[in-house]
Amino acid sequence: MDAVSFFKPTIPTVIIFIVLFILTFMFLPTIYMGGPARFGYPMSFFTFGGCYGPPAGPPINCWNTEIYSWSSFIIDIIIWYLVSCVIVTHKNRKK
Numbered sequence: 346m347d348a349v350s351f352f353k354p355t356i357p358t359v360i361i362f363i364v365l366f367i368l369t370f371m372f373l374p375t376i377y378m379g380g381p382a383r384f385g386y387p388m389s390f391f392t393f394g395g396c397y398g399p400p401a402g403p404p405i406n407c408w409n410t411e412i413y414s415w416s417s418f419i420i421d422i423i424i425w426y427l428v429s430c431v432i433v434t435h436k437n438r439k440k
Contacts (some may be wrong), residue, residue, distance in 0.1 A: 351430055351434060352430060355433065357433050357436075358426075358429050358430055358433045359429075361429035361432055361433060362425055362426050362428075362429040365425045365428060365429060366421070366422070366425045369385070369386040369421075369425070370384055370385055370386075370391075371384075381393060381394055382394055385417060385418070385421050386421070387421070387424060388414075388417035388418075388420045388421050388424075389414075389417060390413065390414045390415075390417035390418040390421055391411070391412070391413055391414075392411070392412040392413075392414075393410065393411040393412070394407075394410070
């Protein structure tokens with residue numbers, strides 16, 4: 346199999362890519378105890394909010410900022426498209 350046919354955007358590849366990307370964005374947020382919530386896997390490209398303070402007491406310092414990283418977003422897209430290409434190629438070889 347050559348690289349052109351491996352990376353060619355077919356309907357199954359695009360569907361698997363969209364499903365993987367949405368699932369990892371919506372259902373795998375990384376939330377540290379008291380820290381900001383980070384969305385995107387494996388690269389967190391959207392971060393917002395957070396509080397710091399003692400674990401048993403009220404938060405001392407809270408903020409509500411949103412940070413968006415275009416470079417992490419592009420890397421996430423590339424990684425999940427590669428994963429979807431591998432899945433489709435593997436399923437096609439089994440047939």
